[in-house]
Amino acid sequence: MDKSLTTTLLFSCFLLISLSVSSLAQSCSSYSFSNSQKYTACNELSQLSCSLHWNYHPSNMTADIAFRKTGASTTNWIAWALNPTRQGMAGSQALVAYRHSNGTVIVYTTQVDASGSMQPASLSFGVPNISAEYTGGDMIIFATLQLSASLVSTNQVWQEGPLSGGSPGRHPTTGQNIQSVGTVNFVSGTATSTGGGTSSKARKRNVHGVLNAVSWGILMPVGIIIARYLKVFKSAGPAWFYLHAICQTSGYAVGVAGWATGIKLGSDSPGITYNTHRKLGITIFALGTLQVFSLVIYLNSN
Structure with missing residues (x-):
């Protein structure tokens, strides 16, 4: 298995784990009470x-x-x-x-x-x-x-x-x-x-989820696929690289917005910490940052 395909598979695994944890983290059922009481039903009030x-x-x-x-x-x-x-x-x-x-x-x-x-x-x-x-x-x-x-x-x-x-x-x-x-x-x-629309915090959670799904779930993987499969066609010329660069940089920009929204949600929710979700988010964000830096270094060297 070549390195490019290995990288793609590892990134996909990180992505799937992150999205799964994100879905669980938004559930009130993950809250731990100081008296260790467990509840079978819970609802976030809007x-x-x-x-x-x-x-x-x-x-x-x-x-x-x-x-x-x-x-x-x-x-x-x-x-x-x-x-x-x-x-x-x-x-x-x-x-x-x-x-x-x-x-x-x-x-x-x-x-x-x-x-x-x-x-x-x-x-x-x-x-x-x-x-x-x-x-x-x-x-x-x-x-x-x-x-x-x-x-x-x-x-x-x-x-x-x-x-x-x-x-x-x-x-x-x-x-x-x-x-x-x-x-x-x-x-x-x-x-x-029944008292009105979605709360400000709920809207931020939705925005956070959508931005990260678009960034790490769509744009970044599409950029990887372009670099892996289009460059082998001579007719593609240098166009594959520019498409790859556009997907990666725009995906990273959207990811930064999703990251910032997540930080704001954290500051608005004192006392609530989702450690696994946070660690996975930091890992994925760091890998995305390294990817963009490598692109900048490549462009500056050519």
């Missing part, structure tokens, strides 16, 4: 950088849930709620958490009334266990919910807002704060967002 994880137990209609807010501010409160009567916070049965000025995490249940009041109160369903923690920049609420038949599939809403005088104040009524509503089905393991 607003406010939140996710919901749960285990549903049909034998007694209970659900163990974890609501996670990524990059949570220590001066903000967070809340997740079920609302069987409507979409939105008003009338919802909520779990609330925030970090006290002394460093402790306060967590409690509340029934949110039309005025937005969030005073501690029992819910219309049982919550035998509830706790919260602030770790690695994330605020997480853990709870066990005693559900009824009407609550196993219902509306959900999640929020964050500023603290006022050490207690939850009114949350903003613009942007993602009014779009953070949807539904959850504890039995099927699905959750949806």
